Amino acid sequence: MIDRRTLLKGGAVSAAAATLGLPAYARGGPIRIGYVSPGSGPLSAFSEADDFMVAQFLKAAEAQGLAVEVTVKDSQSNPNRAAEVARELITRDEVNLLLVASTPETTNPVCSIAESEEIPVISSVAPWQPWFIGQQGNPGDPGSWQEFDYAYHFFWGLEDNVGAFLRMWESLETNRKVGALWPNDGDGNAWASDVGLPAAAAAAGFQVTDAGRYQNLSDDFSAQIGAFKREGCEIMTGIPIPPDFTTFWTQARQQGYAPKIVSIAKALLFPESVEALGDLGHNLSCELYWSPAFPYASSLTGESAKELAAAFEDAAGRQWTQPVGFTHALFELAADALKRCDDPTDGDALAETIAATSLDTVVGNVGWGTDNLPDFARKNVAKTPLVGGQWRREDDGRFELVIVENGNAPEIPLGGTLEPIG
Amino acid sequence: MIWLDTLAQGILLGGLYALFAAGLSLVFGIMRLVNLAHGDLIVLGAYVILVMVSVTGLNPFLAATLALPVMFGFGMLLQTHLFNRVLGEDILPPLLVTFGLSVVLQNVLLETFSADSQKLSMGPVEAVGVPLGPVTLGLVPLATLGCAVAVIAALNLLFYRTKLGRAFRATSDDATTVQLMGIYPARIFSVATGIALMVATLAALYLGARANFDPTIGPARLLYAFEAVIIGGLGSLWGTLAGGLVIGVAQATGAAIRPEWQILAGHAAFVAVLLFRPRGLFPRAND
Numbered sequence: 266m267i268d269r270r271t272l273l274k275g276g277a278v279s280a281a282a283a284t285l286g287l288p289a290y291a292r293g294g295p296i297r298i299g300y301v302s303p304g305s306g307p308l309s310a311f312s313e314a315d316d317f318m319v320a321q322f323l324k325a326a327e328a329q330g331l332a333v334e335v336t337v338k339d340s341q342s343n344p345n346r347a348a349e350v351a352r353e354l355i356t357r358d359e360v361n362l363l364l365v366a367s368t369p370e371t372t373n374p375v376c377s378i379a380e381s382e383e384i385p386v387i388s389s390v391a392p393w394q395p396w397f398i399g400q401q402g403n404p405g406d407p408g409s410w411q412e413f414d415y416a417y418h419f420f421w422g423l424e425d426n427v428g429a430f431l432r433m434w435e436s437l438e439t440n441r442k443v444g445a446l447w448p449n450d451g452d453g454n455a456w457a458s459d460v461g462l463p464a465a466a467a468a469a470g471f472q473v474t475d476a477g478r479y480q481n482l483s484d485d486f487s488a489q490i491g492a493f494k495r496e497g498c499e500i501m502t503g504i505p506i507p508p509d510f511t512t513f514w515t516q517a518r519q520q521g522y523a524p525k526i527v528s529i530a531k532a533l534l535f536p537e538s539v540e541a542l543g544d545l546g547h548n549l550s551c552e553l554y555w556s557p558a559f560p561y562a563s564s565l566t567g568e569s570a571k572e573l574a575a576a577f578e579d580a581a582g583r584q585w586t587q588p589v590g591f592t593h594a595l596f597e598l599a600a601d602a603l604k605r606c607d608d609p610t611d612g613d614a615l616a617e618t619i620a621a622t623s624l625d626t627v628v629g630n631v632g633w634g635t636d637n638l639p640d641f642a643r644k645n646v647a648k649t650p651l652v653g654g655q656w657r658r659e660d661d662g663r664f665e666l667v668i669v670e671n672g673n674a675p676e677i678p679l680g681g682t683l684e685p686i687g
Numbered sequence: 688m689i690w691l692d693t694l695a696q697g698i699l700l701g702g703l704y705a706l707f708a709a710g711l712s713l714v715f716g717i718m719r720l721v722n723l724a725h726g727d728l729i730v731l732g733a734y735v736i737l738v739m740v741s742v743t744g745l746n747p748f749l750a751a752t753l754a755l756p757v758m759f760g761f762g763m764l765l766q767t768h769l770f771n772r773v774l775g776e777d778i779l780p781p782l783l784v785t786f787g788l789s790v791v792l793q794n795v796l797l798e799t800f801s802a803d804s805q806k807l808s809m810g811p812v813e814a815v816g817v818p819l820g821p822v823t824l825g826l827v828p829l830a831t832l833g834c835a836v837a838v839i840a841a842l843n844l845l846f847y848r849t850k851l852g853r854a855f856r857a858t859s860d861d862a863t864t865v866q867l868m869g870i871y872p873a874r875i876f877s878v879a880t881g882i883a884l885m886v887a888t889l890a891a892l893y894l895g896a897r898a899n900f901d902p903t904i905g906p907a908r909l910l911y912a913f914e915a916v917i918i919g920g921l922g923s924l925w926g927t928l929a930g931g932l933v934i935g936v937a938q939a940t941g942a943a944i945r946p947e948w949q950i951l952a953g954h955a956a957f958v959a960v961l962l963f964r965p966r967g968l969f970p971r972a973n974d
Contacts, residue, residue, distance in 0.1 A: 307903055309802040449947060477946035482907050484703065484898065485935075485949070487696035488942035491689060507804050508899035515897060518814035519825025520696075541806035541899055545814060 295332035296609045298599055299354030300364045301375045302592075306342025310535050311367035311390060314589040317580045322596040325565045331603055336360065340371045348374035355382045361609050362387070362602070364595045367588060369395040369451065376400060376416040385616040387598050388418045389591050392426070393638075393646045394460070395451055412644045415616045419598070419631045420591075421651040422638075423455055425673055426552045427465045429653040430528045432672045433550055434471065434500050436683045439525055441471045444493035446486075446503030446513060449478035452531060456504050474498055481506055486513040490522050504530040507538040514545055525685040526550065528653075536584045539656045539664045546656055546664060548686045553654030555590035555628050558668055559677055563627040565597045570627050584663070594626040620644070629674070650674030655683060692822045693943040694936060699824060701935025702832030703897065705928045706890040707908055708915035709838050710883035716922040716971075717859045717879045718774060723785040726909030727792040728884060732758055732891030733900050734796060737805055747807040751892045755885050762884030766877040774876070789906065796902035807895030831893040838886055839928045845882075846924070855879060859922075914957040920967030929968055933960065 300319065302312040319335050326333045336358050340347035347365075351374065354360045363386040365375040372388040377400055379386035388396065396418050403409045434443070443466060447453035456462050457475060466473050474496040476489035490513075493501060501524040505513060510532040517523075533539055533551035540546065557574035568576065573593060574585035598619070603609050606618040623632035633647045653670030667680040711725045722728075735757055739750035769788070773780040815826040846852040854875050857865045862872045894900060894908070911934055918933050919926025934953045941952020960968065 305797065305802070307802055307901065479942065479946035480950045482904070483938075483942075483949055484911075485696060485700045485939055485942065487692065487700075487939060488946055488949070491692055491943070508901070508904065511804075511806055512898040515813055515827075516825060519816045519823070519828065521816050521818075521823045535803075537803045538899070541804060541808070543806075543808040543813070544811070 295334045296362070296603055297358060297360040298333055298335045298362050298364060299351070299358060299360035300335055300337045300366075300595075301340055301347055301350055301354070301371060302337070302366050303342040303347075303368070303371050304337070304339035306340075308340075308342040308368055308371070310537065310586065311588045312592075313581060313583065313586060314577055314592040317577055318589075318592045318596055321566065321576075321593070322600065326600060329600070329604075331600060333600075333603065340375075342370070344370045344374045347371050348378055351375040351378040352382075355379070355384050360384065361612070362599060362615060364388075364599055366390045366592060366595055369399050372396055372418070373399050376413070376418070380413050380416050383415055383612050385415045385602075385612055385619055386417070387595060387602075387619060388416065389420050389595055390588050391418070391420060393418060393420055393422045393642060393648070394455060396420070397642050397646060399451070407641065410641050412641070415612065417616075417619050417622075417633055417645055417647070419594070419628075419633075419647040419649055421554060421648055422646075423461060424465075425648070425651040426530055427456075427462050429552055429651055429670055429673060430462075430502060430530075431465060431469050431471070433528060433653040433670045433683050434526055435469070436670070437526060437685055439499040440497060441500070442496055442498045443471050443473045443500040443502060444489075444496065444498030444524070445473055445475045446489055446501070446505055447475065447478060448481050448505055448509065450481055452504045453478055456530075462502070471500070481509060483509060484512060486516050487520065489513070490517050490520050493517075493524070494520070494522050499524050500526045500528070502528045502530075503532075505532050507532045507535075507541075510538075511542060514542065514549075518545060523686070526683070527686060533656065534588075535586055536664050536666075540662075544658065547658040548655060548684050550653060550655040550669065550683065551666075553587065553652050553666060553668060554649065555587045556654070556666060556668065557585060558680060559590070559628070559650075561625065561627050561629050563593060563597060564624055565593070565600055568627070573627055590628045594628045594631065597626045598622060598624060598631060622647075650677060652677055653683075655681070657681075689943060693939045695819075695822045695824060696828075697936035697939030698932055699828035699832050699935070700939060701932035702828070702835040703890070703893055703931075704911045704915050704934050705835040705931025706831065706838065706886070706893060707912035708919075708927045708931055709835070709842065709924065710886040710890070711909075711912045712916045712919070712922070712924060712927040713842060713886065714880060714883045715916065716924075717855050718770075718862075718876050719778065720770060720774065720781050721778070721785070722883075723782065723909065724789040724792060724905075725785075725883075725887065725912060726905030726907070727789045727796075728905075729887045729891045729894060729908060730796065730900055730902065730905040731761075731792055732884070732888035733805070733807065733895045734800055736807060736888065736892055736895065737800075740807065747809055747892060747895065751888060754888050758884040758888045759881040762881035763877045765884075766880035767873070770880065771873045771876060793902050793905065800902065802901055802903075804899040804901040805895070806899050807892065809896050813896065827893070827896050831897070834889055834893065835928060835931065838889060839924050842882075842886075842924050851878065911953065914953070918957060918960045918967055920970035922971040923967070923969040926967060926969035933968075 338350035367390040369391045372391045528550045557571040559570040562569045654666045669683045671677045735754040739753045816823040858875045915930035919930030937956035938953040942949035
């Protein structure tokens with residue numbers, strides 16, 4: 266029987282063992298990686314591949330003689346929680362490297378903490394503008410923006426998304442009138458700003474009708490639909506959250522608004538969102554940053570994008586999604602940096618090694634310091650290709666995402682051409 | 688023409704809000720219980736319909752008829768074993784319990800159905816519009832408004848024309864004295880919550896037809912329901928319908944002027960009504 270006395274004794278012994286064992290373990294033991302992602306909550310669809318990719322990484326690392334440990338922490342889709350678990354990983358788990366993925370709400374707090382604690386961090390799956398500019402003390406004043414010493418990000422930017430949409434719209438005969446549905450949130454305001462769509466669209470000869478910033482989770486879009494109908498917009502675009510797009514699109518069809526092209530950022534990333542629309546989802550288009558058709562292969566396992574997606578579908582029992590490739594690429598970059606670094610327990614040395622990366626990953630080549638970005642972001646941001654995709658409803662009710670535009674990365678094969686919604 | 692369209696779309700939207708609010712109004716009117724979990728119970732109803740659809744393969748409208756008795760039973764159990772234990776002089780315990788229930792429901796749904804957003808797919812009828820003179824109205828939103836009016840009318844009949852309704856009203860007036868007449872308030876409360884959850888299921892059907900839902904979407908809907916109940920006047924069912932329409936039209940009008948003002952306009956209408964008629968538009972005389 267355990268009474269208070271034996272419990273205390275036992276506790277003291279194990280506590281002593283822990284303090285004795287810990288330093289030796291820290292010095293000679295495996296390199297510790299902390300991974301933060303939105304495992305639960307509204308953003309959890311981004312993290313479906315986490316378990317599978319971590320297991321795959323640990324297996325590959327062991328085979329290649331890398332002694333690593335991965336601690337996965339759930340941000341619960343909450344920026345405050347993300348910051349809290351990042352701090353926990355750094356102070357309690359004493360990680361040597363942080364990885365973080367999916368939306369600025371997750372990446373930004375984690376990267377800010379890593380930067381202040383001088384722990385290297387690799388981040389992805391958030392357009393680079395909200396990642397870089399969103400972490401600055403004064404986002405409104407470009408003169409005050411500072412580079413980071415420990416935070417490295419790879420993804421695409423707003424300009425790539427705008428470019429992909431414009432090239433898609435060029436490929437069909439329309440009246441070049443565009444209706445825009447931009448919410449009053451970070452993404453919506455960025456798209457509506459000078460660096461967003463209106464200027465670029467005007468330069469390409471498109472006329473944008475901006476229906477104004479509405480609030481997320483609106484139940485009624487009649488005002489916007491009315492405006493698009495009056496202007497005769499044959500193209501419709503926007504960056505709504507998924508429930509709002511469903512409401513909008515269902516109402517639009519009921520009220521007789523039928524544009525030829527509908528290109529929606531963010532809301533149509535996941536097959537579930539499109540399947541929820543049923544027949545109304547056919548031929549909607551969106552940005553596409555990774556698919557099994559990408560002609561790249563993993564540096565970690567040698568699998569092609571197609572094989573990786575198939576392995577994920579087998580293991581998880583669900584259709585591949587775009588973030589799957591990026592979750593894998595994060596671990597590819599981690600393995601690559603750890604292999605090249607002489608002393609991964611030295612934060613400065615590891616950050617320098619990451620900065621010097623040039624790796625062909627399953628999402629394309631990732632290397633920092635390239636000239637396809639403005640000067641201020643060059644050190645910390647690496648760009649990956651972005652193309653345009655269109656959802657096609659198959660006979661069995663499933664939706665396939667077909668690549669219809671590749672101006673940004675001609676090496677990615679087209680799967681078809683943009684079809685009008687009919 | 689724009690104004691006519693705005694008014695028509697606003698009234699249709701108001702129908703949905705009135706459906707959200709009807710169950711809340713019923714429960715509050717009878718037992719003075721402010722059910723903070725009402726929005727989550729609507730989302731629960733949507734998931735029950737979704738399960739019925741995927742198990743039986745029926746159209747959501749038919750699946751909802753299967754979901755109604757399930758939700759009625761759940762409401763009875765909820766009231767009998769949870770709410771009845773905390774109802775009393777103090778209004779705080781039931782409030783806290785429903786708040787806790789809201790958190791529990793969200794997380795159970797998240798655990799069971801994941802965070803994927805879902806929709807009740809009605810098939811081709813979803814995209815059908817009915818041209819009425821200068822405006823085109825969606826068939827499903829029209830059905831929503833029709834259902835809201837029917838539900839309110841049916842609840843009124845139940846309240847003022849049946850024996851059960853008499854018991855409801857009597858219990859609402861004085862829960863102690865009715866016991867002298869052989870009415871057991873706890874059982875009356877259970878039936879009332881069961882009926883409220885059936886109404887919530889109908890609201891869920893039309894919510895699921897109009898927009899996506901996921902486990903966390905309930906509280907946002909609760910707010911409009913509350914405002915509709917308060918605008919209409921506590922305890923008045925027709926008032927609740929009017930309250931829903933006021934918010935719907937206010938939101939549509941706000942959006943027509945500037946989309947930023949859509950949600951704000953609904954809340955502003957709520958404040959305006961409270962300023963000029965603090966007891967709502969149609970308060971029940973004896974409260």
